[in-house]
Amino acid sequence: VKKLYLVVGVAVLIAAIIVAAIIMVLSSRGTVQKSLKLGNQYLSDLEYDSAIQEYSNTLLIDPTNQEALLGLAKSYMGVGNTEIAYQIFENDFAETNDEEALRAYAELLITEERYPEAIDKISQIINLVDKEEDYQWRNEIVAKQFGKSYGYSEKAGVEIQNNGGEVYVKGMNTLG
Secondary structure, three states, X not given: OHHHHHHHHHHHHHHHHHHHHHHHHHHHHHHHHHHHHHHHHHHHOOOHHHHHHHHHHHHHHOXXXXXXXXHHHHHHHHOOOHHHHHHHHHHHOOOOOOHHHHHHHHHHHHHOOOHHHHHHHHHXXXXXXXXXXXXXXXXXXXXXXXXXXXXXXXXXXXXXXXXXXXXXXXXXXOOO
């Protein structure tokens, strides 16, 4: 009889633990969604400190939540803490194919005047969505990186110089 009570007691305890775990998971999902929603609202309202708090709350429950990580990076960019934003992008979005994350990452790199890396991220965006405005954006950043672009004739030759006047690229379009 004592063994039966012990077995039943252990079974009840295990069942209680399982039920408690299920309740915690279900309630944390609601908390994650609530914190994400609030964080997104704060970010859109440019209330960066509040957004940082809400995204951090989300990440305490779900440390791999990509939406919260991206929102957190954007919020840190908003308060001017580009070092933390850069760390988030490097740690969590270095190999991403998420267009929104790539755009934010490129913006950060441009802010930091890290033009070659920004050009790479914009090129990734072009490979994903192939929009004309992204080609223009990349050309603007190339111009910032290398200074001036000069044309010369001889059948559509192009020369790109850096700010010091040194020729970076010179080439011909043999097709005319």
